[in-house]
Amino acid sequence: MADEPARASLIDGKAFSQTLVERVAAAAARLEATHGVKPGLAVVIVGEDPASQIYVRNKGETTQKAGMRSDTHRLPDTTTQEELLALIAALNADAGIHGILVQLPLPKHIDSAAVLDAIDPDKDVDGFHVVNVGRLAVGLPGMIPCTPLGSLMMLKDQLGDLSGLNAVIVGRSNIVGKPMAQLLLGESCTVTIAHSRTRDLPALCRTADILVAAVGRPEMIKGDWIKPGATVIDVGINRVPSKDPVKAAEGKTRVVGDVDFAEAVEVAGRITPVPGGVGPMTIACLLANTYTAACRSVGVTPDDLNS
Ligand SMILES: NC(=O)C1=CN([C@@H]2O[C@H](COP(=O)(O)OP(=O)(O)OC[C@H]3O[C@@H](n4cnc5c(N)ncnc54)[C@H](OP(=O)(O)O)[C@@H]3O)[C@@H](O)[C@H]2O)C=CC1
Ligand SMILES: Nc1nc(=O)c2c([nH]1)NC[C@@H]1CN(c3ccc(C(=O)N[C@@H](CCC(=O)O)C(=O)O)cc3)C=[N+]21
Structure with missing residues (x-):
């Protein structure tokens, strides 16, 4: 019918994300060629939540598609806060790792805020560290x-x-x-x-x-x-x-x-x-943030990924 309202058009996040991942891959390849740096992401997952496992697997696969290093650390849900903090300290110190993501939610016996705040803000590709929250609030460059x-x-x-x-x-x-x-x-x-x-x-x-x-x-x-x-x-x-x-x-x-x-x-x-x-789009932006972090680690201005 002529006067019936049109149905909404679909915003195709899958197609958009594929384009973004291709741009990140190309930019990461240029960074590696010019500066010998391959962007590296470390994902930490504590426990056995099946939905989280799927998300973590998708992230790992897409990261490798983009020509980046992807390490997944799967820890049992009996992991103590001290053990988790020790792993984060090691990843903070690892020059081959530019992005660290600790999958949320964490088991109840672990203090999530303390864990997030232990991540080096420059490697905080989730943008959850208070320093990055503050930077976003006042309009300074950080991790979004x-x-x-x-x-x-x-x-x-x-x-x-x-x-x-x-x-x-x-x-x-x-x-x-x-x-x-x-x-x-x-x-x-x-x-x-x-x-x-x-x-x-x-x-x-x-x-x-x-x-x-x-x-x-x-x-x-x-x-x-x-x-x-x-x-x-x-x-x-x-x-x-x-x-x-x-x-x-x-x-x-x-x-x-x-x-x-x-x-x-x-x-x-x-x-x-x-x-x-x-x-x-969330996964594509995680890779974009990891690329950005890798650029900043060697003092390079990241390429514009919007074009
Ligand atoms: N697509 C993606 O990449 C991602 C998807 N998600 C999904 O997004 C959703 C939200 O995640 P997250 O922000 O972590 O969720 P949280 O549970 O942390 O927050 C939910 C928010 O919704 C509010 N809320 C709950 N019930 C009602 C209600 N009846 N009416 C109005 N507001 C309500 C809560 O209010 P109050 O604060 O008052 O309790 C709270 O602020 C989930 O489905 C999650 O799986 C999350 C992250 C990434
Ligand atoms: N530190 C941390 N950072 C996060 O960003 C974070 C987290 N913890 N904990 C869990 C939530 C959830 N989340 C999703 C991301 C992508 C899909 C995704 O790719 N979804 C696909 C597939 C969905 C399916 O079919 O299962 C889609 O929507 O098309 C889903 C969920 C990130 N989160």
């Missing part, structure tokens, strides 16, 4: 958290100048919501951060030209929470039982976002799918 960085890249690619747009971020975690808000503020958006105590969340979401969902609740954000034509970034990665009851009974799962995609796609202007949206 991968998920917000990848989300911002997609937004700028889709919308160009973001200044003056109303951005609503649902979720205030240190790893997604807060750094996302800093980045969008830096782009001169009018930023609102919502969380579990927010009143009338649907009405607030309807004010958003840019809606970022980082909640961790499967399909919570409904179609009628979205302003027609808005751009929706769905950060959520939630495993839910398979739609097919037989498969569900066998324990099969599927991945959904924090946005009810089937409803949202009828209202939004543009939307990231899950999977295939923010997730692959």
Whole structure:
């Protein structure tokens, strides 16, 4: 029907991330040719969380595709805080390692804040160290958290100048919501951060030209929470039982976002799918940050990865 609103266009994070990984690979090859430095990433995972294992495996494979060194340190969940801190000290001192990522969440007996703060800020490719959080807040160059960085890249690619747009971020975690808000503020958006105590969340979401969902609740954000034509970034990665009851009974799962995609796609202007949206961009940005850290370690200005 002619007057029926068009469905949202999909923001293809998978394709975007492949382009970015190719650019990082080319830039890393140039760095190695000119300075003899091969960017190296160390990923540390404590315990056996199956979802984390998949994420860590994807990261390792993509890092090698980009022509970088990738070391994975798998530690048992009985690892003590002292043992973990000793490994981080060794990685801080290892000149072949430019990026260190400690997979979160950590087992309960380990103090995550103490672990993150033990990472050399110049090797903190997650951007979680307080020094990098502070640099982002005051607009100094540092390491920017991968998920917000990848989300911002997609937004700028889709919308160009973001200044003056109303951005609503649902979720205030240190790893997604807060750094996302800093980045969008830096782009001169009018930023609102919502969380579990927010009143009338649907009405607030309807004010958003840019809606970022980082909640961790499967399909919570409904179609009628979205302003027609808005751009929706769905950060959520939630495993839910398979739609097919037989498969569900066998324990099969599927991945959904924090946005009810089937409803949202009828209202939004543009939307990231899950999977295939923010997730692959997170991994590509991790490699970009590792390349940047390697450049800085030898005093080289990193190549522009946006073109
Ligand atoms: N695609 C990717 O690369 C990544 C995806 N993720 C995914 O993103 C999601 C969010 O992750 P993360 O930020 O670590 O999650 P956290 O659990 O740390 O934070 C969730 C936030 O959502 C808020 N919240 C919870 N329930 C509601 C509600 N009913 N209404 C409004 N706000 C609510 C919480 O509010 P309050 O503070 O008040 O408790 C909190 O601020 C998860 O699905 C995670 O798997 C995470 C990292 C990377
Ligand atoms: N120190 C630390 N840094 C992180 O960045 C970090 C972390 N800990 N802990 C866990 C969360 C989660 N996260 C994801 C990244 C990519 C995908 C991803 O590639 N997803 C694909 C595949 C999804 C699937 O099908 O399983 C997609 O969305 O298309 C998912 C999740 C990073 N996190």
